[in-house]
Amino acid sequence: MYKVLLVDDEIFVRKGLRNLMDWESLGYDICDEADNGQEALEKIGQLEPDLVIADIRMPVLDGLELIRKVTEEGGYCPTFIIVSGYHDFEYAQRALRYGVHDYILKPIDEAELETALKALSGTLGLKKLTTIAGDSLVTDSIVETLVQGQFSEADNGALSAALQMPEMSSFQYVLVELHSIPHSAGTEWNAKELSAVVQALTASSCGKIPVYEQANGLYGLLLDLQSLVSPGGRIESAYSGLHAAIAKASGRPVTIYTGKTVERLQDMNISYRSANEAMSYKYAENGASVIYASQVQGTPLYYFDVDSELYSRLLERLEENNAELYEQDIELLFRQFVENRFAPNAVANTITRFAIGIINIIRKMDGDEKGLRMLPSLMDWQGSYSRLQDLKGLFADFLREAAAYLAELRNEQSKGGIERIKKYIEANYTENISLKSIAGKFYMNSVYLGQLFRKTYGIYFNDFLLQIRIGEAKKLLRQTDLRMYEIAEKVGFQNADYFVTQFEKLEKVTPTDYRNKLLGKK
Numbered sequence: 001m002y003k004v005l006l007v008d009d010e011i012f013v014r015k016g017l018r019n020l021m022d023w024e025s026l027g028y029d030i031c032d033e034a035d036n037g038q039e040a041l042e043k044i045g046q047l048e049p050d051l052v053i054a055d056i057r058m059p060v061l062d063g064l065e066l067i068r069k070v071t072e073e074g075g076y077c078p079t080f081i082i083v084s085g086y087h088d089f090e091y092a093q094r095a096l097r098y099g100v101h102d103y104i105l106k107p108i109d110e111a112e113l114e115t116a117l118k119a120l121s122g123t124l125g126l127k128k129l130t131t132i133a134g135d136s137l138v139t140d141s142i143v144e145t146l147v148q149g150q151f152s153e154a155d156n157g158a159l160s161a162a163l164q165m166p167e168m169s170s171f172q173y174v175l176v177e178l179h180s181i182p183h184s185a186g187t188e189w190n191a192k193e194l195s196a197v198v199q200a201l202t203a204s205s206c207g208k209i210p211v212y213e214q215a216n217g218l219y220g221l222l223l224d225l226q227s228l229v230s231p232g233g234r235i236e237s238a239y240s241g242l243h244a245a246i247a248k249a250s251g252r253p254v255t256i257y258t259g260k261t262v263e264r265l266q267d268m269n270i271s272y273r274s275a276n277e278a279m280s281y282k283y284a285e286n287g288a289s290v291i292y293a294s295q296v297q298g299t300p301l302y303y304f305d306v307d308s309e310l311y312s313r314l315l316e317r318l319e320e321n322n323a324e325l326y327e328q329d330i331e332l333l334f335r336q337f338v339e340n341r342f343a344p345n346a347v348a349n350t351i352t353r354f355a356i357g358i359i360n361i362i363r364k365m366d367g368d369e370k371g372l373r374m375l376p377s378l379m380d381w382q383g384s385y386s387r388l389q390d391l392k393g394l395f396a397d398f399l400r401e402a403a404a405y406l407a408e409l410r411n412e413q414s415k416g417g418i419e420r421i422k423k424y425i426e427a428n429y430t431e432n433i434s435l436k437s438i439a440g441k442f443y444m445n446s447v448y449l450g451q452l453f454r455k456t457y458g459i460y461f462n463d464f465l466l467q468i469r470i471g472e473a474k475k476l477l478r479q480t481d482l483r484m485y486e487i488a489e490k491v492g493f494q495n496a497d498y499f500v501t502q503f504e505k506l507e508k509v510t511p512t513d514y515r516n517k518l519l520g521k522k
Contacts, residue, residue, distance in 0.1 A: 001144070001214055002124050003031040005047065005078070007040040007054035007063070011379060015352065017053065019345075020110055024276065026117050027148060029215040033380070037061025041069060049078050050124050056084040064094055079124060081116060083108060143212040143222060146265070147173060147272035156266050163210050163222065165265055170225040173271035175257040175279055178217045178250055180384045182393065189250045194219050197249045201242055202227040216383070220275070222268060225261065239290045253387060255282060256290045260297075284341035286388045301343040306333065306350040315357050318399055321407045326399060334392045348382060351395065355379060358402045364443070365409040372405060374398045417442060418456050421449070422464075429468045430492045435461045469493065470506050477515045484511055 004023065006014045014033045023030055031047050034040035038060040044052065056063040067080050085106040102116045142162050145151050151159065160167045178189060191211040198209045198221060212220040229238045239256060247254045259275030262268060274293035281296040305311075310329060317326040337347055355378055359369045369375055377384070378398045385391045421442055425433065439446035453461045469491040476487045488499035503511045 001029040002027055002050040002121070003047065004028050005040060005043055005049040005052045006030060006033045007035075007037065007052060007058070007066070008033075008083075009035050009055065009058045011035065013055070015379065017108065019348075020108065021114055024215075026114065027121055027144070028117060031216060032383075037063060037066035040066055044070060044076065044078060048076050051081065051120065052078045053081045053083060056082050067100060079120065081120075140212055143210050143220065146222070146268050147212070147220070149269035151266075153266075160265055163265075165210070165222065165224055167265050168263060169265075171262050171265060171268055171271060172223050172225055173259040173268055173275045174221040174223050175214065175259075175275045176219045176221060176246060177255045177257070177279070177282075177386060178219070178246075179253040179255065179387050179390070180217065181252060182385065182390050189252070191219055193249065194221075194246065197245050198223075198242065201238075201245055217386070220272070236290075243289045254289070255387075257282075258290065258292050258294075260293050280343055281341075282386075283337050283344060283347055283388050286338045300341060301346075302340045303343050303346050305346070305353065307336070310336070311353065311357070314354070314399075315361065318358070318403050319361060319406055321403045323400070323403065326403065327396070330392070330396050330399065334388065334395075337388060347388075347391075351378065351381065351391070354395075355398075358399075361406065362402075362409065365406065367405065367409045372398070372401055374401050417444075418452055421453070422457070425465060426468060429465060429472070430490060432492070432494065433465070465492075466502060466506060470503055473499070473503060473511065474507070474514065477511060478518060487511070 001024070006017055008014050008017070014035075018030055018033075028051070031049055032043055034043050036058050037054070040052065040054065041061065043049075052066075054063040054066060061069070063082055063084075067082075070077055070080075080100045081102045081104060082100050083104045083106055101120055104112060104116065142159060145155075146159055146163075156167055165171075176194060191213050195209045195211040198211075202209065202224075210222040212222070214220045225235065228242070229235050239258065243254055243256050246256075257275050257278040259271030259273070259278065262271050271293075274297060278291050278293040278296055280301065281291055281299075284299075284301055285291050285296065310333060314326055314329040314333070317329060333350075336342070337350075342350070355375065358372075359375075362369050362372075374394070374397055378394060381391055381394055385394050421438060424438065424441075435450055436446045439449045442449070450461050453459075453464070457464065459467075472491045473487050476482055476490060480487075482490070484500065485496040488496040491499075493499035493502070500511055503509075503514075507514060509517075
């Protein structure tokens, strides 16, 4: 697998690019992301990705400057594909001058990118072979050739000899997923250590078991079942023992996915595809330590969205900060993942949908989602929380943090918001305003607004509005000779008789008597 680093200053662009296509089927693995060129520069040195897909315009260090630094500093240099929203020939020229493999315009067309990646695959393969240093990389290249089926019939003998495996037997491609332990540094492990554990359990006296690092924490094994399963033994018992041995040696939770059995080594790509397909049942078969392709292949998976009623209800309870009820909905949501047999993509889309829904609520309340400490972990959960139970813990922690932040925003809004409402009334008292219309304008419940107004200012909303209008009416009576219906209209009364009634109710005198008194008339 070729490692890919995605670089863009928009997180949702990166997520969209990650989900645009089936990277794995093309032989690529997205190893990490960066949101600016400087961060990408550091990660290139740390991760040594084969391919970097970068936006051309970014803060701190833009795409072209990133490429220039990498190429001119003389260190590790990956292949670059530049994406840009600008039809700028000069940018394209400069990019190609720096040796960029391709220049793709936004919005990215899936077919165009797929064609570019397929064309690049051969180039990367040659590049990788020229930089091989050590047996493990040689094995990776051979296994990759085998599982991708990129060889001719004449190469069978050479591949068999290189892997020290027979051309004919009972073979399986097996995926071993080493799960991270949340809030723990965990135990560093590699293909060599995994190979040693498997080797100790097999009856083979030949060379090392071929182990292929398919992705971070995900290893592929090429197994000859005749060396793993003792004569008369059960394959389930053999895999149970393998699972226990790997879990003990690595000190981490483990899930094993077995591909279909094939009789020829050259058909290992069939077993490879079925093992990867078995991994798509990881949540549907939640809790299983070994998932067999032969048992799950063809059984239905759920690829659609979460129930809309549950989605809306959970967000509503979150806004209400009703922990008891939204915790119940979290339980129900994760139970649905298992009972409805959600595919990993459906789970990922559901988690993303909730995150976006919460972000939208925060923004409507004039908050900033960057205040959520756990948001980056939730958006990147697939890299660290591959087990459903771990994801559930992360999701629940995120929702608790979000609920607390929303409550904090609501308190701030009620303090600053009620003052804005008061100022709005004072500036617009001449209009046909009401408690209900103002509540709608400020996205509040009218009953709650009325209670909050009285609590804050010690007066009912209608009384406050009336005081302002009558006060302005008195000023007009003192300073102008406008008629009563004209004054009524200017201070917001639609009916002159109603104005007179309200004036007398508040001032204990009619508007006419009030003016006459000022003029010295009786």
